[in-house]
Amino acid sequence: xxxxxxxxxxxxxxxxxxxxxxxxxxxxxxxxxxxxxxxxxxxxxxxxxxxxxxxxxxxxxxxxxxxxxxxxxxxxxxxxxxxxxxxxxxxxxxxxxxxxxxxxxxxxxxxxxxxxxxxxxxxxxxxxxxxxxxxxxxxxxxxxxxxxxxxxxxxxxxxxxxxxxxxxxxxxxxxxxxxxxxxxxxxxxxxxxxxxxxxxxxxxxxxxxxxxxxxxxxxxxxxxxxxxxxxxxxxxxxxxxxxxxxxxxxxxxxxxxxxxxxxxxxxxxxxxxxxxxxxxxxxxxxxxxxxxxxxxxxxxxxxxxxxxxxxxx
Numbered sequence: 001x002x003x004x005x006x007x008x009x010x011x012x013x014x015x016x017x018x019x020x021x022x023x024x025x026x027x028x029x030x031x032x033x034x035x036x037x038x039x040x041x042x043x044x045x046x047x048x049x050x051x052x053x054x055x056x057x058x059x060x061x062x063x064x065x066x067x068x069x070x071x072x073x074x075x076x077x078x079x080x081x082x083x084x085x086x087x088x089x090x091x092x093x094x095x096x097x098x099x100x101x102x103x104x105x106x107x108x109x110x111x112x113x114x115x116x117x118x119x120x121x122x123x124x125x126x127x128x129x130x131x132x133x134x135x136x137x138x139x140x141x142x143x144x145x146x147x148x149x150x151x152x153x154x155x156x157x158x159x160x161x162x163x164x165x166x167x168x169x170x171x172x173x174x175x176x177x178x179x180x181x182x183x184x185x186x187x188x189x190x191x192x193x194x195x196x197x198x199x200x201x202x203x204x205x206x207x208x209x210x211x212x213x214x215x216x217x218x219x220x221x222x223x224x225x226x227x228x229x230x231x232x233x234x235x236x237x238x239x240x241x242x243x244x245x246x247x248x249x250x251x252x253x254x255x256x257x258x259x260x261x262x263x264x265x266x267x268x269x270x271x272x273x274x275x276x277x278x279x280x281x282x283x284x285x286x287x288x289x290x291x292x293x294x295x296x297x298x299x300x301x302x303x304x305x306x307x308x309x310x311x312x313x
Contacts, residue, residue: 018089019137020112022066022119025079027128029169029278033074044068046129047083050122054115055091069143069285070150073237075277077170080151080284084143087115112136140294141287145301149213150234151284154227154243154275161223171224172279178225178250180217186249187215187227189260190242197266199242200235208235208266215242233300237274245272 024047032040036048044066052063069082095118096111112134120131140146155171157163158178164171190199190212197208214230227246229239245262248254254272262269288296 016088016090017086018092019084019086019141020092020115020134021137021141021143022083022085022116022134023132024081024083025130025132026077026081027169028072028075028077030126030128031074033076034068034071043072043129046123047119050119051085053122054095054118055087067143069147070234070282072280072282073277076280076282077278078282081282082143082147082285084137084141138290138293140290140297142293142297143285145297146287146293147233147285147300148288148296149230149232149286150282151214151228151230151286152234152239153281153283154229154239154279155281156225156227156243156247156279157223158225160219167224169278170281172276174247174251176251178247179252180219180225180250182252182256183217183225183246183250185256186246186254186259187217187242189256190245190263191215194263195266196235196238198262198269199238199245200268201237202268203236206235210235210238212242217246239280240274240277241272243279244275247275248272 026043028043030041031043034043036042036045047066048063051066055064064085064087066083066085070078072078072081092111092115095114096109116131116134119134120129123129123131155167156178157167157171157173159175160177163173191214193209193211195209196212200208202208211232212229213232214228217225217227219225227243229242231238245254245259248271249256249259258271262271287293
């Protein structure tokens with residue numbers, strides 16, 4: 001999941017560059033996660049390779065680098081992912097000029113529209129990445145540090161619903177019939193600003209303090225259970241642990257009191273499982289008004305702390 005660090009500065013690029021916001025979706029099944037990894041197929045790797053094709057040379061040997069709102073794990077999907085990239089302004093404009101000379105080129109097509117189309121044409125060849133939109137980012141926009149929240153959904157087909165093999169790539173199947181009311185009681189016990197150390201894979205120097213703003217379960221008309229989980233940010237494996245805890249309660253394997261005790265201990269635990277990645281989808285990233293983007297990015301980088309606990313980096 002997304003973790004907050006100071007790897008990338010906020011702002012709208014240098015005087016010679018322009019920051020572009022790109023919205024995209026992908027099926028995470030065949031990716032080893034978002035982040036580039038040597039020898040593995042990743043979403044970031046595919047996108048940056050395509051950008052190097054479009055903007056190679058003057059941008060440097062590595063090509064443009066992208067910054068994403070949520071670094072999804074291997075197998076996790078996205079329908080509302082957001083990233084930004086700083087591009088040479090003249091070369092971006094050149095995409096549009098070059099496109100006009102092609103058969104079917106449109107004089108009125110904006111450079112960002114051409115970028116979305118051409119980038120999508122390269123990364124979309126396998127059919128598992130879709131570039132939805134590209135546009136010039138407002139001043140102060142940072143895809144990673146400006147968001148107010150990220151919203152995920154997790155899909156579960158339990159024993160109350162007939163198995164559907166067509167959903168196996170994006171829905172977790174469990175044999176038990178789950179108690180949705182009990183799962184919502186568990187979810188309610190986790191909402192708020194707290195240390196989610198029990199639900200996060202530890203990482204050196206990273207905080208596990210988060211604000212869980214929304215966590216709720218519903219059963220759709222087709223019988224599928226869907227969890228909606230929204231927070232200011234998520235630490236590694238947090239959503240899948242939250243879902244695993246609710247499922248354990250819903251099948252009667254974990255008492256609410258034991259869940260609360262694990263929550264308050266704020267230490268990694270085995271009393272509930274971390275569920276599989278394929279049921280998880282990043283569906284939306286929420287940003288503040290344009291004039292608040294830079295301030296939000298600055299606030300996100302600041303230390304998080306809960307009253308009565310030592311400051312956490």
